[in-house]
Amino acid sequence: MAAAQSTQEPGPGTRRGPYRNGTETRAQIVSAAAKVFAERGYAGGSLRQIAAEVGVSAAALVQHFGGKEGLLDAVLRHWDAETSSLPHNDRTGMAFFETLPDVVRHHIEHRSLIELILTLRAEASSDTHPAHNHIRDRQRQAVDDYSARLAEAVARGDVPPMTDRQIDAEVRTLLAAMNGMEAQWLLDPRIDLQALFGAHLHVTLARWRDGRVMHG
Known part of the structure; x- marks a missing residue:
């Protein structure tokens, strides 16, 4: 008989995988993209470079933002939020x-x-x-x-x-x-x-x- 699977939720200090949730992942990606775009410009910065900063795959960036332009849009909205506050x-x-x-x-x-x-x-x-x-x-x-x-x-x-x-x-x-x-x-x-x-x-x-x- 198979052992019953534990239904216990991870404690507050435990992560599911490398990130707690999609919101945290998106925030880290936006921060990394802002850094890469600041250093290399939009034209010079690549999805691969941004992914390397966060430790995810370029495919993950596409999954979250749809591509480089979508990521730039998220960075610009983050910039607006920073300055408007x-x-x-x-x-x-x-x-x-x-x-x-x-x-x-x-x-x-x-x-x-x-x-x-x-x-x-x-x-x-x-x-x-x-x-x-x-x-x-x-x-x-x-x-x-x-x-x-x-x-x-x-x-x-x-x-x-x-x-x-x-x-x-x-x-x-x-x-x-x-x-x-x-x-x-x-x-x-x-x-x-x-x-x-x-x-x-x-x-x-x-x-x-x-x-x-x-x-x-």
């Missing part, structure tokens, strides 16, 4: 801009995120890149969001009046400064990125409050 998003007017050093600090603490963002921005300038629309829309959203916060500051009287063109120019310049400084920091980590950006932001906000803005 930052506390500065709840601030309005000048308070929003005053907390931008916290955003930079978050980026410093999550270097791979910055590598991913800058790599995909460069790659996705081509309209044939699968992330082109996402990156383009994300940039447009950032400009619109920052412009709305600066317009709030103007409406409250925290800064002197600006035209829409002046607001747009100021916001684009500030975003370009942040992105450029982060790119320099990736190349030379000896740079005190938070202090450098903080000093630039201090001058920018003082200039806004004094009404010394770009002519548009």
Whole structure:
């Protein structure tokens, strides 16, 4: 007579196979894909390289995400979730801009995120890149969001009046400064990125409050 099979569930410290469940597996794959895409770009990163990072087969990646583009989409959604959860998003007017050093600090603490963002921005300038629309829309959203916060500051009287063109120019310049400084920091980590950006932001906000803005 065959021995009865045990129906006891694995304890809390026991894994079924290499992963507890599909959710954990997906999360680990997305994290590995973000690392590979940050280091090699979407074009240079392969499913085999991503699978090797996690310790699964390339077929497993296809099973979970349907292919490389599906995996890129999951990475982009993960990126959006990471950045949208930052506390500065709840601030309005000048308070929003005053907390931008916290955003930079978050980026410093999550270097791979910055590598991913800058790599995909460069790659996705081509309209044939699968992330082109996402990156383009994300940039447009950032400009619109920052412009709305600066317009709030103007409406409250925290800064002197600006035209829409002046607001747009100021916001684009500030975003370009942040992105450029982060790119320099990736190349030379000896740079005190938070202090450098903080000093630039201090001058920018003082200039806004004094009404010394770009002519548009």
